Amino acid sequence: MKKRIHIAFILFLALFAFTATAQDEMTALLNKDAKPVIDYTSATFKTTRVVIGESSENPPPGNLIFVFSHHFGAINTGYENLYGLKQSQVRLGLEYGITNWLGLGVGLNTLNNTWDGFLKVKALRQSKGARRMPITLTIFGSTAIYTAKWQDPNRKNYFTSRMSYATQVIIARKFGERFSLQIAPTYVHVNLVPSYNDHNNIFSLGGGARFKVSQRVSINAEYYYLFPKQIVSTPAYSTFSAGVDIETGGHVFQIFLTNAMGENMESIITQTTGTWWNGDIFLGFNISRIFTVVKPKQFR
């Protein structure tokens, strides 16, 4: 009798082991010859801007992003000026993703009635799996044309005197789920500068970071260091901006403080005339709304 129980028990164990291996075998079978896929890192930054400067992100292919950027006046202008609430600088921008790696955009800035246009090329995408790439590398190139009245109407002015150009190499990495970092060496060429001692070629080094607080909220900060002795006839400073990204469905709201008045790369780098220490701080926000213009193939 005892022996029988033993046998039944062993049999039961064998049967149990057998069913377990059968399922494991099936799992192995399904995973056999599985081609490793390239696993691209997504959402290194939530929008195409870290705070006010460009991020490594492009608009997704077939998607149009409308960006409304607004900076109030400087906080140090006092109660008389309601701490800047009476003034505003606005940029209206449209960006479109042509492919996964190519995006373009245009913008109209109220600061000196400046139009800007840009191309953004994602040359490398951070990924793991079948292809391991530690960073995302994005190249940004833009042209800005100010169309306000000539600053000095008495001299001979050319159309090209209105133009300036910005080029950036944005190197970004997402470290884990919450933290992203980028550095962005930046070069700005200004065709017409106010004095002989001012440089036409201006160099800056940018750094930006994002820390995800929750699934929908992140804290972002950004610094553009302006190398000294390049702009001498007018005040020009490095910029620091910090703010919060709040995401709701197709919108991203960015609310921030910055000492940059401008909203396009050329003016952010060369036309920041005040510092945080003196209270030349601007409250600002960006609202971006994304629209799917071209649906992916299988949904057409």
Added chain:
Amino acid sequence: MKKLILIILSLSAVALAGHAQKFITKTGHIKFYSDSPLEKIEAHNRQVKAGLDVATGDFQFIVLLKSFEFVKALMQEHFNENYLESDKFPNATFIGKVSNIKDFNTGKDGLYDATVEGKLTIHGITRQVKEKGSLEVKEGKITGKAKFNILLSDYSIKIPGAVTNNISKSIEITVDVILDILN
């Protein structure tokens, strides 16, 4: 003791024989559909792996979540980043059985009702499920179909307040897999 050896041997024989009874695919289709007052969201995954052992009824699904494709790129990003956390939990799996596999004859074309039960794992959470579907034998292939609903709360997928009207609490899952015999 001899008996025991005999039994184990015969079990192994069944296991070996069972090998010829496996039907699999790596290009199965799963659709999910969320119907809410404000938004209808649909996504397709056409790289679903599934395997059925018609001798034992063992039925398995492996679904790579990043292979779901959405109309809106941003939805796909939210799906992976915020809701399913696909970096942490890359696959959804089902390991279970067709419980009425005995009624089933692979040698003959026909449509059979199938009851499938087992463990469904999504977002790191495993639940025992039982759903009805169909299995159709045709020209040596087996087509498995099922349509059922899952509750997001069962798998601790949280929908933030701001978009509760955009995403349904109950998601309709449609499964459509064509299984080929494994030689």
